[in-house]
Amino acid sequence: MKDLIVDKMQMFARAIIVPVLFLPIVGIILALSSILSNPSIVGESGFLMNIGKFIGSGLWPIMTNLSIIFCVGIAMGLAKEKKAEAALIAVFSYLVYLGANNQWLTMTGKLVKYNVAADLYGTGQTLQLGFQVIDMGVFLGMILGVVVAIIHNKYCNKEFPGAFGLYGNTKLVFIVLIPIILILSIVFSYIWPVVATGISALTGFINAAGAIGVFLYGFLNRFLIPTGLHHLIWTPFSYSNIGGELVINGQTYYGAYNIFLAQLADPSIKVFDPSAKYLQYGMVKMFGLVGAALAFYNTSKPENKAKLKSILIPAVATSILVGITEPLEFTFLFVAPFLWVVHSVLDGVFEAIVSLLGVRTFASNGFIDFIAYNLPAGIAKTKWPIFIAVGLVQLVIYFFVFKFLIKKFNLKTPGREDKEVRLVTKKDFKENLAKASGEVAASKDSDLARTIVQALGGKENIESVDNCFTRLRLKIKNIDIVNEMDLKETGATGVIKKGNNVQVVYGPKVNGIRNVVDKYLGN
Known part of the structure; x- marks a missing residue:
């Protein structure tokens, strides 16, 4: 049971990284736009300030709509096949939820009246894509993404005979999801306010713990890296109200990262939030x-x-x-x-x-x-x-x-082992650089992929392939036949095995490795 729980948590951690991988790019560009639109740097008006505001206006909707982005990313990341269809169904399901939840709040008289969006702060409701709904932050997208993936993996290959064939496969997935999403839109109206109270209490406890709370956060965030579960530590603090919430210029921002970016874009802020x-x-x-x-x-x-x-x-x-x-x-x-x-x-x-x-x-x-x-x-x-x-x-x-x-303790750290420390030559460096930039010849790609797949026990032993920032993450049928030494010969700096999951650490070049392995497997 313990291994099953850890396995599911690792699967979720892999999936949540799918959308997160893109957010640093958005953040860097928003930081640039903040520089260009900061009057203390470029003056009160002018071409550069307008450019900065234009760039920021284009990128900010991504950060203020993270819920649907997580929904799509997690559904796609957890889907075992037909990932594009899973992503599309996730969008459909999210929109169904918004419309249904808004209508239920209206029918039951629970819809809070407001003049501007900032009036909804603290009411437990918010605006999502124009719909006033229960405020679940990114947790709505995460939950719906998981639900979509579960139903998708179960029914995406289910076919019907004859005239009903049109309603099989991924269309059946959406048909099954509609009543589920409608029910969730009602259930969350009553359950989530209680959950929100719990989250608020958790946030209050962490803040009240002061330095001890920060220590535990930092310790776990580092200690869990070998398991890949550290993503479940920093992600909610960065993107959900667990990490704090703040109203800036009438807009509510959730999570330490979003709050920081919003403050960076506001020259009137004197000191940044403790989040x-x-x-x-x-x-x-x-x-x-x-x-x-x-x-x-x-x-x-x-x-x-x-x-x-x-x-x-x-x-x-x-x-x-x-x-x-x-x-x-x-x-x-x-x-x-x-x-x-x-x-x-x-x-x-x-x-x-x-x-x-x-x-x-x-x-x-x-x-x-x-x-x-x-x-x-x-x-x-x-x-x-x-x-x-x-x-x-x-x-x-x-x-x-x-x-x-x-x-x-006479630890055998690098350079203290009895075996030879391998020198990285200029040729090795150029080859690694080429791999990282996707410039390796097709034959070398094929050889590399073949070696990796064989070290993992062959094609038939690999159930799924994913990656995060630095690791190739795989689900394996028989972990006992995985050859760690052969994997390290392909440039891996470490191999982590847990249950039926294998993480092969390649560093920044992992995207290139993932591509050649996928191509070799026919994914």
Whole structure:
């Protein structure tokens, strides 16, 4: 039962990443639009300000309609086949829900009267695509996405004979969903206010817990990375009212990320909302892991230092600049699990420290994002110099703590193993760069895909293929025949097996890997 629950949670975590993968792009462009439309930077009026407002107006509807985006993304991510049809049915189902829920509130006299949208704040109702409905935030989209996927996977291949054939397959899925969605539109009218009270209590508890709450958030967000369940920690804090809610210029924003972006676009904001404390888990990516890498180098065998340096430098650069940490973290996760616990504890501690110091930055990824979001906002609103100062302290502490533990327990971290540390040559680097950019020759793609699939037990052993930011995620029939060593020969930095799920860590080039594997499997 435990494995089944974990398996389902991992499936959901994989699916939720489908829409989330696109949101950093939206955020960066919105940050750019905020710079261009900020009068303190470009003046009170002019061409640049109009361009900034134009760009922002085009992108903001994505952030204010995340519920339907999650509905479509999750339905598509959980669908085992015919994913395009699942996405379309998700849109249909979402619209059916909005219309039905609005009508039920009207019929029962529960519809709150308002003059402007801001009047609905705190009433438990909101406007969604022009419909006044029960305010469920992104949870509505998540729930409907899961429901659509379950029905889709069960009925999408069901056929009827004769004249009824028109109503089979994915059309049957929608037919079955209509009464289910109608019932949910009624049920949520009564159940969700109670759930909302619980969510509000949870948010209040976390906020009341202060630094301890932030520590637990940071610790779990890091500690659960090997399982892939960390997405279930940071996502609701970033995009739902668990992470906070705030009215800005008459518009209600839910989640720490949305609140930060809205404040970034409003020059009248003097100090950013405390909800930004849930966006500062990138410190360890820019500082802490640099200290860990220096400790690996310092404690490595003299004959391995030159080779280890060539491996660590690109991994450190990737972590600092874009926040991809797996190439570094998976170098010690499997050989020294105790270090992973220490790593997670230190991460949580430093997130709590910057929260106590009143720092309110966007620091979820690397320095590129950090500069794009925080420099335009200014020091007064974010206190970003304090973040950097604390980060430098974190770097030093990571170095000495890791160095001490590695020597004390003789941990076989990179450069201390008896086996040879492989040197990454210029040729290797160019080949990896080509793979990441999709420029590998077709024959090499085919060879790579064949090797990966064979290492996973062959085509018949693979049930499904997905990916997140850095990992190829697969559901396998027989996990015992998966060859970890062969997978690592394809460039993987780690392999995680749990139940019938396998996660193969490839880093930023995982999208290219996913494409060649899908092509080889005929997906």
